[in-house]
Amino acid sequence: MGEKLLQVQDLRVSYHTYAGEVQSVRGVSFAVEKGETLAIVGESGCGKSVTAKSIMGLIQDPGEIKPGSRILYEGRDILKMKKREWRAYRGEQCAMIFQDALTSLDPTMRVGKQIAETLRVHGRAGKAEAAEKAVELLRRVGIPNPERRAQEFPHQFSGGMRQRAMIATALACDPKLLIADEPTTALDVTIQAQIIDLMKQLQRELGAAIVLITHDLGVVAGIAKHICVMYSGKIVERGTSAELFYHPRHPYTWALLKAVPRLDLKNKQELATIEGTPPDLLSPPAGCPFCTRCRYCMPVCKEEMPPDTDFGGGHQAACWLHDPRAPKVDAPFVVRKEAGGI
Amino acid sequence: MKEKEPLLEVRHLKKYFPAAGGATVKAVDDVSFTIYKGETLGMVGESGCGKTTCGRTAMGVYPKSGGEALFDGRDVHKLRGADKLAFSRRAQIIFQDPYASLNPRMTVADIIAEGIDIHGLAQNHAQRTERVYELLNMVGLNKEHANRFAHEFSGGQRQRIGIARAFAVNPDFIMCDEPISALDVSIQAQIVNLLVKLQREMGLTYLFIAHDLAMVKHISDRIAVMYLGTLVELTESERLYDKPLHPYTQALLSAIPIPDPEIELTRERIRLEGDIPSPVDPPPGCRFAGRCSRTCARCRRETPALREVEPGHFVACHLV
Amino acid sequence: GCGGGNAAPETTQPSAGPQTPDAQGTQLAEKQEIQLHWAAANFYSFDNNANYAAEEIQVQSHVLEGLVRPTTDEAGNQILAPAGAERWDVSDDGLTYTFHLREYYWSDGVQVTAQHFVDSFRRIGDPRNAFDFASFIGDIVGGEALYTMDTETASDADIEAAKEALAVKALDDTTLEVTLANPAPQFLSKVGATYLYPVRLDVIEAAGELYDTDYTTHVWCGPFVVTGFVKDNSMTLEKNPTYWDAENVHLTRVTLINIDEVSTQNTMFKNGELAAIVPTGDYVQPYREGLAGDNYSYVHGDFPGVSYFYFNRGGNSTSGLMESQKVRLAMSLAINREEFTQVVFDRYYAAYGFVPYGVQNGELTFRDDVTEPLKAEFDAYALDNEKLRALFKEGMEELGDTRELSEVTITYICTGDTAIKRQQQEYWKNAWETALGITVNVNVLGDSSLFREERNAGRYDIGQAGWNGDYNDPMAFVEMWSSHGTSIRYSGWTEERAAQFDTFIDRLNAEPDPAGREKIFAEAEQWIVCDEVAAIPYMYSDTILCVSNQIQGMTFPFVGPRFDFSRAYVVA
Amino acid sequence: MEQAADNRFVIIGCADADKEAIARPTITYAQDAWRRLRKNPIAMASIVVLVLMVVLVIFGPLLCGWEYDYMQPTLKNLPPSAEHWFGTDMLGRDIFARVCVGGRVSLLIALVCTCVQVVVGCAYGGIMAYFGGWVDNIMMRVIEVMMSIPYLLVVIIVMMVLDNSVPSLLVALCVTSWCNTARAMRGVILQLKSSEYVMAAQSLGAPARRVILKHLIPNTIGILILNTATSIPNYIFQESTLGFLGIGLQPPNTSLGVMISLGQAAMEFYPLQLIFPAAALVLIVLAFNLLGDGLRDALDPKLRK
Amino acid sequence: MLKYTVRRFFEMLLTIFVIATATFFLLAAVPGDPLSDRADRLPESIRENLYRKYGLDKPVLERYVITMKGMLHGDFGESVRMPGYDIQKLLQETLAPSARLGLQTIVVGVGVGLLLGILAAMFKGTWLDYIIVFFSVLMISVPTLIFGLLLQKYVAGEMGLFPIIGWPSGEELWFGGWAYTVLPTLSGCFSYIATYSRLLKTSMLDVINQDYVLAARAKGLSEPQIVRRHILRNSFIPIITVLPMSIAFALTGSFFIEKIYAIPGFGRYFIESVQSRDLSIILGQTVLMSIVYVAVVFLVDILYTLIDPRIRVGGKA
Numbered sequence A: 001m002g003e004k005l006l007q008v009q010d011l012r013v014s015y016h017t018y019a020g021e022v023q024s025v026r027g028v029s030f031a032v033e034k035g036e037t038l039a040i041v042g043e044s045g046c047g048k049s050v051t052a053k054s055i056m057g058l059i060q061d062p063g064e065i066k067p068g069s070r071i072l073y074e075g076r077d078i079l080k081m082k083k084r085e086w087r088a089y090r091g092e093q094c095a096m097i098f099q100d101a102l103t104s105l106d107p108t109m110r111v112g113k114q115i116a117e118t119l120r121v122h123g124r125a126g127k128a129e130a131a132e133k134a135v136e137l138l139r140r141v142g143i144p145n146p147e148r149r150a151q152e153f154p155h156q157f158s159g160g161m162r163q164r165a166m167i168a169t170a171l172a173c174d175p176k177l178l179i180a181d182e183p184t185t186a187l188d189v190t191i192q193a194q195i196i197d198l199m200k201q202l203q204r205e206l207g208a209a210i211v212l213i214t215h216d217l218g219v220v221a222g223i224a225k226h227i228c229v230m231y232s233g234k235i236v237e238r239g240t241s242a243e244l245f246y247h248p249r250h251p252y253t254w255a256l257l258k259a260v261p262r263l264d265l266k267n268k269q270e271l272a273t274i275e276g277t278p279p280d281l282l283s284p285p286a287g288c289p290f291c292t293r294c295r296y297c298m299p300v301c302k303e304e305m306p307p308d309t310d311f312g313g314g315h316q317a318a319c320w321l322h323d324p325r326a327p328k329v330d331a332p333f334v335v336r337k338e339a340g341g342i
Numbered sequence B: 001m002k003e004k005e006p007l008l009e010v011r012h013l014k015k016y017f018p019a020a021g022g023a024t025v026k027a028v029d030d031v032s033f034t035i036y037k038g039e040t041l042g043m044v045g046e047s048g049c050g051k052t053t054c055g056r057t058a059m060g061v062y063p064k065s066g067g068e069a070l071f072d073g074r075d076v077h078k079l080r081g082a083d084k085l086a087f088s089r090r091a092q093i094i095f096q097d098p099y100a101s102l103n104p105r106m107t108v109a110d111i112i113a114e115g116i117d118i119h120g121l122a123q124n125h126a127q128r129t130e131r132v133y134e135l136l137n138m139v140g141l142n143k144e145h146a147n148r149f150a151h152e153f154s155g156g157q158r159q160r161i162g163i164a165r166a167f168a169v170n171p172d173f174i175m176c177d178e179p180i181s182a183l184d185v186s187i188q189a190q191i192v193n194l195l196v197k198l199q200r201e202m203g204l205t206y207l208f209i210a211h212d213l214a215m216v217k218h219i220s221d222r223i224a225v226m227y228l229g230t231l232v233e234l235t236e237s238e239r240l241y242d243k244p245l246h247p248y249t250q251a252l253l254s255a256i257p258i259p260d261p262e263i264e265l266t267r268e269r270i271r272l273e274g275d276i277p278s279p280v281d282p283p284p285g286c287r288f289a290g291r292c293s294r295t296c297a298r299c300r301r302e303t304p305a306l307r308e309v310e311p312g313h314f315v316a317c318h319l320v
Numbered sequence C: 001g002c003g004g005g006n007a008a009p010e011t012t013q014p015s016a017g018p019q020t021p022d023a024q025g026t027q028l029a030e031k032q033e034i035q036l037h038w039a040a041a042n043f044y045s046f047d048n049n050a051n052y053a054a055e056e057i058q059v060q061s062h063v064l065e066g067l068v069r070p071t072t073d074e075a076g077n078q079i080l081a082p083a084g085a086e087r088w089d090v091s092d093d094g095l096t097y098t099f100h101l102r103e104y105y106w107s108d109g110v111q112v113t114a115q116h117f118v119d120s121f122r123r124i125g126d127p128r129n130a131f132d133f134a135s136f137i138g139d140i141v142g143g144e145a146l147y148t149m150d151t152e153t154a155s156d157a158d159i160e161a162a163k164e165a166l167a168v169k170a171l172d173d174t175t176l177e178v179t180l181a182n183p184a185p186q187f188l189s190k191v192g193a194t195y196l197y198p199v200r201l202d203v204i205e206a207a208g209e210l211y212d213t214d215y216t217t218h219v220w221c222g223p224f225v226v227t228g229f230v231k232d233n234s235m236t237l238e239k240n241p242t243y244w245d246a247e248n249v250h251l252t253r254v255t256l257i258n259i260d261e262v263s264t265q266n267t268m269f270k271n272g273e274l275a276a277i278v279p280t281g282d283y284v285q286p287y288r289e290g291l292a293g294d295n296y297s298y299v300h301g302d303f304p305g306v307s308y309f310y311f312n313r314g315g316n317s318t319s320g321l322m323e324s325q326k327v328r329l330a331m332s333l334a335i336n337r338e339e340f341t342q343v344v345f346d347r348y349y350a351a352y353g354f355v356p357y358g359v360q361n362g363e364l365t366f367r368d369d370v371t372e373p374l375k376a377e378f379d380a381y382a383l384d385n386e387k388l389r390a391l392f393k394e395g396m397e398e399l400g401d402t403r404e405l406s407e408v409t410i411t412y413i414c415t416g417d418t419a420i421k422r423q424q425q426e427y428w429k430n431a432w433e434t435a436l437g438i439t440v441n442v443n444v445l446g447d448s449s450l451f452r453e454e455r456n457a458g459r460y461d462i463g464q465a466g467w468n469g470d471y472n473d474p475m476a477f478v479e480m481w482s483s484h485g486t487s488i489r490y491s492g493w494t495e496e497r498a499a500q501f502d503t504f505i506d507r508l509n510a511e512p513d514p515a516g517r518e519k520i521f522a523e524a525e526q527w528i529v530c531d532e533v534a535a536i537p538y539m540y541s542d543t544i545l546c547v548s549n550q551i552q553g554m555t556f557p558f559v560g561p562r563f564d565f566s567r568a569y570v571v572a
Numbered sequence D: 001m002e003q004a005a006d007n008r009f010v011i012i013g014c015a016d017a018d019k020e021a022i023a024r025p026t027i028t029y030a031q032d033a034w035r036r037l038r039k040n041p042i043a044m045a046s047i048v049v050l051v052l053m054v055v056l057v058i059f060g061p062l063l064c065g066w067e068y069d070y071m072q073p074t075l076k077n078l079p080p081s082a083e084h085w086f087g088t089d090m091l092g093r094d095i096f097a098r099v100c101v102g103g104r105v106s107l108l109i110a111l112v113c114t115c116v117q118v119v120v121g122c123a124y125g126g127i128m129a130y131f132g133g134w135v136d137n138i139m140m141r142v143i144e145v146m147m148s149i150p151y152l153l154v155v156i157i158v159m160m161v162l163d164n165s166v167p168s169l170l171v172a173l174c175v176t177s178w179c180n181t182a183r184a185m186r187g188v189i190l191q192l193k194s195s196e197y198v199m200a201a202q203s204l205g206a207p208a209r210r211v212i213l214k215h216l217i218p219n220t221i222g223i224l225i226l227n228t229a230t231s232i233p234n235y236i237f238q239e240s241t242l243g244f245l246g247i248g249l250q251p252p253n254t255s256l257g258v259m260i261s262l263g264q265a266a267m268e269f270y271p272l273q274l275i276f277p278a279a280a281l282v283l284i285v286l287a288f289n290l291l292g293d294g295l296r297d298a299l300d301p302k303l304r305k
Numbered sequence E: 001m002l003k004y005t006v007r008r009f010f011e012m013l014l015t016i017f018v019i020a021t022a023t024f025f026l027l028a029a030v031p032g033d034p035l036s037d038r039a040d041r042l043p044e045s046i047r048e049n050l051y052r053k054y055g056l057d058k059p060v061l062e063r064y065v066i067t068m069k070g071m072l073h074g075d076f077g078e079s080v081r082m083p084g085y086d087i088q089k090l091l092q093e094t095l096a097p098s099a100r101l102g103l104q105t106i107v108v109g110v111g112v113g114l115l116l117g118i119l120a121a122m123f124k125g126t127w128l129d130y131i132i133v134f135f136s137v138l139m140i141s142v143p144t145l146i147f148g149l150l151l152q153k154y155v156a157g158e159m160g161l162f163p164i165i166g167w168p169s170g171e172e173l174w175f176g177g178w179a180y181t182v183l184p185t186l187s188g189c190f191s192y193i194a195t196y197s198r199l200l201k202t203s204m205l206d207v208i209n210q211d212y213v214l215a216a217r218a219k220g221l222s223e224p225q226i227v228r229r230h231i232l233r234n235s236f237i238p239i240i241t242v243l244p245m246s247i248a249f250a251l252t253g254s255f256f257i258e259k260i261y262a263i264p265g266f267g268r269y270f271i272e273s274v275q276s277r278d279l280s281i282i283l284g285q286t287v288l289m290s291i292v293y294v295a296v297v298f299l300v301d302i303l304y305t306l307i308d309p310r311i312r313v314g315g316k317a
C-alpha cells in the first residue's frame, strides 16, 4: 500500500435551490495514493463533478459542503484552509482538467498565456520564462508546432488540441494530484484514445496521482488502478480495476458494463440498457437509489440503504443481494471465463 | 432480395465555408452516396470531418457549393414554396446536442407539436394534444411530461423529445446527427433501441451520424467513413467490421474502448499521430496521408478516388 | 434711477443719474472691472444697422456714439442727452433737424463726420440689405420710398438714386441736416437708437464677410471698445482711451457673460461675481424684501412693454364668436388682472390700456395724464360673473348663436412650456372658464414657427402676444394697428380696420404739439381697447434690477440698453 | 430468518410506472418563474410598491379630496400640512393630487412607449438579424438614418401630420425609440440564429415569422428587460422635454416629467415642489428596475435548476 | 481589411447623402423658416426683401439642388440666424470645449460606471449591490439639469470649491484649467455611470458563470486577478456595442451642461438651429454626427477584434 495523498471522508455536498436542497454528494469516501490513478465512474448527474470541485475548493454559492466532511491532502484538512492557502494549493499541488475544454479556456486570451498564467501566479517563473515553459508544455502534450500555437486563441484549436492545452495548463506546476473531469467525453474515439495515452504517459513521467472522472467504463479499463462506481451521490462499488471488471458485484456496475457497445453484437440486436433515470437528488430515496431501475430490486432495497459488503482486497459493494438473506443471483453476463456468480 | 429503391442520392456534393483571410473551409468536398428506402446508412468520422455539414447540406439546410442531392429524384436545393414544405414533412433531423436543440422557453408539448402546427396536421386542439401524447408514449415518456420545459429533463429524455419532434410529421427519412454522442453510455443504448424499434415499426430510412463505430455498427446496414470532408470507405456494416480496408477505418476500429483491462492494456492500437488537419485549403493528395502509417509518394500526390474494390465495398485508398 | 410713474411702493430708488465719483466724495476701487449677465445667443451681428435684439443694443450703445444718447437726468427723468451731436436745431414746423456734431474720433483716429451718419441712414434703408429697422427712416423725406422698394423689380441704379434722394445731408463734416416728411416728434428718440449710429463704409468694405462676426475688423467711437468675443458666450469691453468723454469713463473692463440659469446668476450675484442682475420669478420677492442680503440696491422701474391677447375675427375661427364686440369685451372684462400679476408674477402692472407707464410724448408722460380706458368699464362690471355672462351671451345672440354658454368652446393658442408660461396658460384657462362658464381649450404650440402656422391658418379664437416699444413715444404702441403696422398680417385685423385706424395716424402726423397729440393718442387707445376691442391688454412690463452697492453710477434707460454702465464705477 | 424477512428479500424487479418519473413537482414555466420571484424579497417589495403606486395614481385624488386643477391663488406655495399633504404649488393647487395625476400620465406613457419599443424593436431587430444579408444591411442603414436625423424635426413632423394631442405625443416618443432596442436585439438574435433549435424549427418548415416570434424573441428576455427597465425614466423625461415643444399634454394636464421641470424652476425656494414628484419618479423607476432584475433571474432558464 | 475599409467608406457616403436629403426635405415640410420669427415684426416690403436676400423665396427643389451642390464641395452654406457663420466656422469656434467636455464625461462616466458595475457584479445580492442599484437608478431618474444646478449651487456657490461657471480657453483649451471642468464633467457623467454600471453588471454576471472563470480559479488565481485577467475583457463586448452612440453624442456637446456652466460649446446649436429652422447648420451638424458615429463604429469594430479574437473585421460568422 502506497502513501495516501488524498483522503476524502464522508463528503457531503448540497445545493440550495428554489425547490429545496439538492443533495449532490451524499457521503462519499475514498483515498488516492501517490502516483496512482483512481477512476470515478458514474452516469450524468451522479455527483462526480461536484466531488471533483470539492477537492479543488470550487463549490460556490448555492452549494455547501456539509459539516463533518473531510478532505485530507497530505494529511491536512483542506476544507479548513484560508484563502491564501487555497490559492497556493490550487494549480500548484492539485490541478484540474475540465470537462468542456472549449468553454474552460478564456476565448480572449492566447493559449500560451493561459498556460503561463499558472506558472506566473505561483511565482514559478518570470514572464519570459513562463512563456518559454508554456511552449515546452504544449510540445510535451504533443501539439505540433507549439511556438506558433502558443500565440493562437482557443477558437483556432481543434477539440483535441484544446483538451491538450487544458492538460498542459494543469501540468504547468507539476502538481501532485491531477483531477481530470471527463477529459474525453466531448471527443471522438480516436482523440479519446490519444488523450488517455497521453495521460498514461505523463503519469509515468511525472508520477502524479490522477483522479479520472468519466461515465464510460471502457475508457478507464486501460488506465485506472482503482475504480469507484458512483450512483446518485454515493459510491456503490469500489475496487481494483481487475476486480471491478472481472468480478463486479453491484447490479449497477453490471448494467454499466453491459451498456458499453461491443462490436461483436449482432446488427440491430437490442442493446442492453438501464431503463429509467436516476432518482432526483432533491429527495433521495431512503433505500438503495438504484432500486427503481434495478432488475433485482427487493422490497428491502426500497426501505433501507444497503450496507457496504467487503469482498477483500478493497473491493466493496453496497447491495442487498450480498445479504445472506437474499437469493443468489448470477452476474447476467460473463466478462471472462473465470468470472462468475456471487 | 427485392430491388433496392434509392431515396436520397448525393452526387459530388460540395460545401465550402468562407474562412478568415479569404480562405475557404472545404467542409464537404465531393461526396457521393446513395441511401435506399428502408435502410440505415451510418456515417462515422472524427469530430470536424464534415459529417454534420454533409448531412445538412444533403437535406438542404445549408446551401450547397456544388454537386446535387436528390430526394426521391428531386433536387432538394431547388425546392420552393409548397414543395419545400412537403419535403420538410418527409425528411427530418434529430440533432446532435439535446441541450441546444430544444428551445428552453417552450413546453415539451409545444416543441413536439411544432411540426403538427406548421403542417396543419391536427384539426383541433384536442387532436393535437392526443397526437402529442401518442408521440410521448412512443418515445417512452408519459403524458404528464407534456407541460414541462426541456431543462427539467435529463439528456436522454431530451434526446427522446427531439426524436418525438422529428416523428411528429410522420417523415419517411430521418437524419440522426450524432443523437447519442452527448449522452451517457447507459442512455445511448436506450436511444439506439428506440430508433431501431421505430424503424422496424414504420419502415423508416435513416442517415445515422456518429463518431463511435461500435454504436453505429448496431444500427446501420451500411456504413460510410468520412475523413476531412471526403468519403474514404463505404460498405455493409458487418463487412466493415470484419474487413476494414482503409487505414483510417482500421485506426478507428482499434480505438474503440473495451471494458476489459487486460485487453485494453495489451491490445495493439493503431496510433494516429497528430490531429485531424485543418480543412482550410487542404493539401493535394490523400487527405489522410499525413497521419497514415503506410503513406507512399503517390498518396501525397494524387487524391484517391472512391473505388468499388469488392461488390458493394467502396474504398478511397491507393494501397488497396 | 429710472423714473417710475406708478412704481410699486417697495421701490428703492437707486442713485439717480450719472454722477461723478468725486461729487460723492467716494473712494474708487483699485480694480475698475465688472461682469454682467448678457444673453449672448441673441447677439447676432456687430453690424449696428443690422441689429435688432436687445443684447446687440446693449453692446453697440457702449462701443458706438450716435447723435443722442437715451439716459436719465439727475431727477431720474428720461432724457435724450447730447452725445455725438453737441446740440441740434429743429425748425419751427418741426420738419428740419440740424445736428451739430462734436469733434470726436473713431478708434483708428479718423474723425466721425456727418457723412458717416448719412451713410448709416442710407445703408439701413437700402432694400437690398433688408435690415429689420429700415422703417426707422420712414419719417424722413424719401425714407419710406426707399425701404419699401421691391428688390425684384427695382434696378440697382433706381435704388442708388433713391438713396441719394433720402433727405439726409452732410452740410459739412460736422453738420447733418435731416428733413422729415411730417412733424414727427418721435424722430429724435429713433435717432437715439443704435441702428442709426454712424457707420464707416470703408471699414465695411475692407471687412467684407467678416463684418458681422469679427470684431477685429471694426472701429469704435463709443466709451468702450470690444476686445474679446466668444460666440454665444461672452464679450469683453475695455475702456476706449480716445473717447471724447474718456475722463468720465471709469470702468476699464466689462465682461458680458452668458449665464442662462437664473439660479446661477443668483449664486454669482451673491458671491459678488456679477455687478447686477435682473431677478425673475421667485427670485424677485427675496430681493424686493431685502431677504437676500443688504449689499445691493433694488431698482424697480417702468418698461415700455405691454402684453395682450388678440382675436381671430375672421369667420374661420374655431368658435366663430370673436366677431362680436360684446363677446370680446366680455372676455376682456372677465379677467382679474391684479390677481394675475400678483399670483403668477408677483410683479408687473395690471394693464387697462395699451400704452405702458413711463412712455413719453415729448415732455409729457402719457400715462400720467390719460387714465386707462378700460378701467371704468372694468369697475362697472366688477368681475360679476352674471353680468359678464350676460354680456357674452348677448354678443353671441347678436351673431345668431343660441347655444348655452356651457356648450361654447374657445381655443387659446400660445407657445412654450417654461414654468412661468405654463402657469399663465393654466391661469387664463381657469379664469375664463370660471367667469364665463365656457370651455377654454389651450393649444400650446411647439415653437414659434408652428405657432405662426396655426395662427395664420386661423385655427384659434384668441392668441397671446407682447409688444415692446422700440422708441420712447406712444406712437410705438399705436402704429402697429395702422396699415403700415404688423398687426395687419394676423389677428383678423383687416385692411379695412387698419384704414379706419389710419385716420388717427393721419391726424397725429399733422399735429406737432404734444398736448394735441396726447388727446389723439388717448382716442386711439380708447378705440383699440374699448370701442373696437382689438386686443385685451392685461399687463405692462416693468424693470426690476438689483445692483451691487459696490457699483455706482449705473443708469437704466427706458429704451436702448438695459444697463448703461458707461459712466459707472466701482467703489472701494 | 423470520417470515417477514423473507418477504423483504424477494426479487420483484422494477416497476415500469416509475421509470420516467421525475420527482419534482410539475410546475409550468410561469408558475416556476412566479415562485422564484416570490422568493426574491426585493422583487416582491417592488411589486408591492408598483401596486401601491397604481392604486394611488388612480384613487389618490379621491383620497386627499382635492381636484388636481383646483386653483386657490391665495394659497400658493404652501408647505405640507394636514389640509394639503404635500403642500400647494405656485397656483395654489394641491401637490399630492397633482403628483397622483401626473404619475398616472407618466406611468401610462412609460408603459405604452416601452410596449411599442419592445414590439417594434423586436420585430425590426428580429427581421433584420434573421434574414441577414442585404435586408440586414438596408435595415441597419435605415436605423442609422433614423438616429441621425435631428429628433426635433421628426417630432415637429409628427405634430404636423397628427395633431397636438396625447396620441401624437405617444407617436413622437416612439418614433425612434425602437432603434436601440432593434440594434440590441439584432446582436443577440444573430447569435441565437445559429442555434440548433432554430435550425430544428426551420427543418420542420417553420416560416420566418414563426421562428422569429416563437424561438428567437422569447430567448432575448434578459436584454429586453434591461433595455425596458432603463428606458422608462427616459420616456418620462422625454415627455416633459416634448412638452417644451408643446406636444401632447395641454394645460392643466400634468405629468411627473412636467412637474419635475416646473419644480426645477422653483427648486431654490420651494424644493418640495421638486422633491415630491422626483421621489415618486425615483420610486417608480427603482421598482421597475429591481423588478426587472428579479424577473430576469426568474425567467432565465440558465439560472433554473 | 483595405477592401472592407473602402466598402465601409462608400456605404458611409451613401448613408450620409440619404441622411442629408431626408433632413432637407423634412425641414422643407416643417412650417417656418429661419426668418419667420424676425419677419413677423417687419413691414411687408422689408420682409419680402429679406427673403429674397437669403434665397428663401426659391422653390424647394431648386434650393435642394443648390444645397446638395454646396455639400459636394463641403460647403453647407451660411447660417441665416447667425450672419457670417457657417458650420465650419461654428465648429472651429465651439467644438473644442464640447469635445473636451464630452471626452472627460465619457472617460469619467464610463470609467466609474464600469467600476461600480464590477463591484455590483462581484457582490451581487449584498447590500453593496443594492446601494449601487439604488444610486444608479437615482442617477437616471433625476435630470442632468437638476444635478448640474445642485452641484453648482452647493459645491461651487456655497462651498466655493470650484468656479461657478466658465471653461478653460486659449492655452488651456485642452489641458489645464481643470478646476473649471470638474463640475460640468461630474454633472454630465451621472447618466453614463448609471447606464454602464448596469450594463457591465449584467454582462459580468453572464461571464462569471462561465467555465473558464472556474478554470482560472482552479489555477490558483485570486479573485481580483480573475476579474482583471479573465472576466473584464469578456464582459466588455456588449459594452462596446453601445459605446459608439455614447461617444458620438458626448463629443458633439451637451445642451444642458453647456447652458448651466456657460461653456462656449457646440451643444446648444443642436436644439436652437432646429427651432429656428437654420438649414445649413442643421445639415452640417447632422452630417457631422453621422460621420463621428460611423467613424466611431468603425473604430469599435476594430476594437472588437482586439478584445474578442473570435470576431473578424467585416466578417459575418
Ligand SMILES: Nc1ncnc2c1ncn2[C@@H]1O[C@H](COP(=O)(O)OP(=O)(O)OP(=O)(O)O)[C@@H](O)[C@H]1O
Pocket: A015, A016, A017, A022, A023, A024, A042, A043, A044, A045, A046, A047, A048, A049, A050, A051, A062, A063, A099, A215, A281, D305
Ligand atoms: N450549481 C448548482 N446548483 C444546483 N445544483 C447543482 C449545481 N451543480 C450541480 N448540481 C447538482 O448536483 C448534482 C451532481 O452534479 P454533477 O455536476 O456533479 O454531476 P456529474 O456527475 O458531474 O454529471 P455529468 O456527467 O453530467 O457531468 C446534479 O443533480 C446537479 O443537479
Ligand SMILES: Nc1ncnc2c1ncn2[C@@H]1O[C@H](COP(=O)(O)OP(=O)(O)OP(=O)(O)O)[C@@H](O)[C@H]1O
Pocket: B017, B018, B025, B026, B027, B045, B046, B047, B048, B049, B050, B051, B052, B053, B054, B096, B178, B211, B279, E317
Ligand atoms: N457555419 C460554418 N461556417 C464555417 N465553417 C464551418 C461551419 N460549419 C462547419 N464548419 C466547418 O466545417 C468543418 C466540418 O464541420 P462539421 O460540423 O460538419 O463536422 P462534424 O463532422 O459534424 O463534427 P462533429 O463530430 O464535431 O459534429 C469543420 O472544420 C467546421 O469548422
Ligand SMILES: [Mg+2]
Pocket: A048, A049, A050, A099, A181, A182
Ligand atoms: Mg460533470
Ligand SMILES: [Mg+2]
Pocket: B051, B052, B053, B096, B177, B178
Ligand atoms: Mg456534427
